[in-house]
Amino acid sequence: MLKYARNKMTNVVVKDAGTLAVHGVLDDDIYSLEIDVTIELSEGKILSIDGKWHRYTTPDCPRAIPPLQDIIGFCIDDEGFNQAVHKIIGRKACRHYANLLIECCDSAKEAALIQKWKNASKCQPELRFADFINAEKSESVPGRVNASVRVEEKRRPDKGISTQEETVGDQPVAKPSPGFTIDLHVHTSPASTCSSAPEGELIQEAKRIGLDAICFTDHNFVWDPERIKALQKEHQFLILRGNEITTNQGDMLVFGLDEDIKGIISVEFLRQKVMAANGFMIAAHPFRGFLTFDAAHLGMTPQKAMQNPLFKQVDALEVLNGKVTPRENEFAHQVAEGLNLPATGGSDAHEVSEVGRYATQFSRLIQNEAELVEALKNDAYVPVAYRKENEFD
Amino acid sequence: MPDLTSFTRNRCTSVEQIDDHTLRSSCRLQDTLTDAMVEVQVKLPDLEIIQAAGEIRRTYREECLDVGEALQKVVGVRIGSGMLKIIEGLLAEVTQCAELAFMVEECCHAVILSFTKGTLKDVPDNPREKKEFFANMIRENTRLYNRCAAFAPGSSIVGDIPPE
Numbered sequence: 079m080l081k082y083a084r085n086k087m088t089n090v091v092v093k094d095a096g097t098l099a100v101h102g103v104l105d106d107d108i109y110s111l112e113i114d115v116t117i118e119l120s121e122g123k124i125l126s127i128d129g130k131w132h133r134y135t136t137p138d139c140p141r142a143i144p145p146l147q148d149i150i151g152f153c154i155d156d157e158g159f160n161q162a163v164h165k166i167i168g169r170k171a172c173r174h175y176a177n178l179l180i181e182c183c184d185s186a187k188e189a190a191l192i193q194k195w196k197n198a199s200k201c202q203p204e205l206r207f208a209d210f211i212n213a214e215k216s217e218s219v220p221g222r223v224n225a226s227v228r229v230e231e232k233r234r235p236d237k238g239i240s241t242q243e244e245t246v247g248d249q250p251v252a253k254p255s256p257g258f259t260i261d262l263h264v265h266t267s268p269a270s271t272c273s274s275a276p277e278g279e280l281i282q283e284a285k286r287i288g289l290d291a292i293c294f295t296d297h298n299f300v301w302d303p304e305r306i307k308a309l310q311k312e313h314q315f316l317i318l319r320g321n322e323i324t325t326n327q328g329d330m331l332v333f334g335l336d337e338d339i340k341g342i343i344s345v346e347f348l349r350q351k352v353m354a355a356n357g358f359m360i361a362a363h364p365f366r367g368f369l370t371f372d373a374a375h376l377g378m379t380p381q382k383a384m385q386n387p388l389f390k391q392v393d394a395l396e397v398l399n400g401k402v403t404p405r406e407n408e409f410a411h412q413v414a415e416g417l418n419l420p421a422t423g424g425s426d427a428h429e430v431s432e433v434g435r436y437a438t439q440f441s442r443l444i445q446n447e448a449e450l451v452e453a454l455k456n457d458a459y460v461p462v463a464y465r466k467e468n469e470f471d
Numbered sequence: 472m473p474d475l476t477s478f479t480r481n482r483c484t485s486v487e488q489i490d491d492h493t494l495r496s497s498c499r500l501q502d503t504l505t506d507a508m509v510e511v512q513v514k515l516p517d518l519e520i521i522q523a524a525g526e527i528r529r530t531y532r533e534e535c536l537d538v539g540e541a542l543q544k545v546v547g548v549r550i551g552s553g554m555l556k557i558i559e560g561l562l563a564e565v566t567q568c569a570e571l572a573f574m575v576e577e578c579c580h581a582v583i584l585s586f587t588k589g590t591l592k593d594v595p596d597n598p599r600e601k602k603e604f605f606a607n608m609i610r611e612n613t614r615l616y617n618r619c620a621a622f623a624p625g626s627s628i629v630g631d632i633p634p635e
Contacts, residue, residue, distance in 0.1 A: 079487070080485050080486065080487050081486045081487055081488050081494070081585045081588075082485065082486040082581055082582075082584055082585035082588055083483070083484070083485040083486070084483070084484045084485070084577075084581060084584070085481070085482070085483050086480075086481070086482045086483075087479075087480065087481050087482075088478075088479070088480045088502075089476045089478070089479045089480075090476060090477055090478040090479070091474045091475070091476055091477065092477050093474070098477075099474075106584065107584075107588050108584065108587065108588055108591060135591055135594070135605075136601075136605050136621045136622075136628060137598065137601065137602060137605075137621075137627060137628065138605075138620065138621035138622075138626040138627055138628050139620075139621050141620035141621055141623070141626055142619065142620040142621065145620060168619070169617075169618065169619065170619075170620060170623070171619065171620050172619050172620060172621070173618075173619060177580075181480070181482065185478055185480050185502070186478075188478050188480075188502070188503065188504055189477045189478035189503075192477055192478060192503065192504075193477060207531065208531060211531050324553065324556055324557060324560065325557075326547060326548060326557060326561060327547075327548075327549070328549070328551070328553060328557075329553060341560055341563070341564060342556070342557055342560030342561050342564070363552075366551065366552045366553075367551070367552070368551070368552070368583055368586070368587075369587070369612065369614060369615055369618065370586075370587045370590045370591075370608065370612075370615075371586050371587070371589075371590050373516070373517075375586065375590070376515060376516040376517075376518065376586065377515060377516040378516040378517060382516065382517075383517070386517065401613070401614065402613075402614075403611060403612050403613065403614075405611075
């Protein structure tokens, strides 16, 4: 018996010489919805969109319909269009509408290609589709664009897609905390495209709440040491460099490795590089779950999780992460304890207000990256709910 | 001339449980230009992809003609947060066929939705209790807050739940 099924259907009609009308239907065990989109054929610009629910889950799902209009004016051929759909429609409306819209727009691109061939065939009746495609390829590469390309916001400057909602304000002065406390997991903008927190504002907030240092761990990004020195001097605050590297087994926080790693590498290969650099490697948010269920729901136990070979490749586990649930953090804590691995904490801040939510407390002063790696390897340290403990939450 | 379609597409993705520890998720695509199938087997409880197979029977994209070997790159990947970046990154190393990555992702999303479906079976019928059920989901999982229109500030579900 099927456990789940989803059917999607799209149809494209050339309404006149200049417009494509796309009708899409998504019907699955949970949802039923449809959209009608019109797209300008020459430039691929979205001219109109209408959505309609047939079945949905929450009483507020109908709120997803009005924000669909926010995609009007975007060009389906733009690099990063799919990412824009995920960010604008997926986040502000509904991710199932985003999924269907991407399917509709991909179908429109294919239909546009067919139309282009038909137009060319009028002058060359013998022109086969395959030959037309080969000729097109020599000019450009057709097909779905890479969804990982960063969204260019310049197309719609009037409709920002930043999710930042809080700003730095006048708040109480930081209380002193024992030990030396560092937020080991912070994302800055624009180094991490998912972050909306400029480095200067993050540093000011970290100082304001009394952290001793923060560590910039942008995704597959190596900070220039001279830039870090300049920021330290400007803000009179300790800033350390790390890197959150995506491997085939998930995200790893790496310290002491200067290599600029691009693409997805295996966790074993990363381990070799970290060892060669005498660095330190932490499994980031190792049990970050899903939206409506977590690892425990799937029958995962800490004992079973400990058998994951990934944990033989890392030096520590991040057991307090600001982007996961308390249950998932507790689960990670139990696994770290069971494996006798050191445990760290980091906010995983993507917004200024999130810095310091969790941090790692060391027993001694740390003054630079070498001392951080040394402390991670040899000293005692504990993950802490820094903001809560210091009443900044 | 009547409004004849110039392009039509059907995509069907389904999940079946083949034993206590294994799920099979299949994505089939048939449209005017393409006929393709991708299937992944996933091990419970860690949702690791243990097998991947596929075939693109009809396509105008030369880069999509032989994808069986490329699909082996996703074996070992765990379905979970961040998986799209991993799947796209791994497949981009060995193939330019973007449709292949999309079909693997559809298989993985379907696995997640199969568990979501199980969770939703507990939703009460009573409107007030239903609203409270979803409000509790947000309270228990910070990632849901502001994740979509239904869970955004101003919705009746979010009500006065403060942002994390």
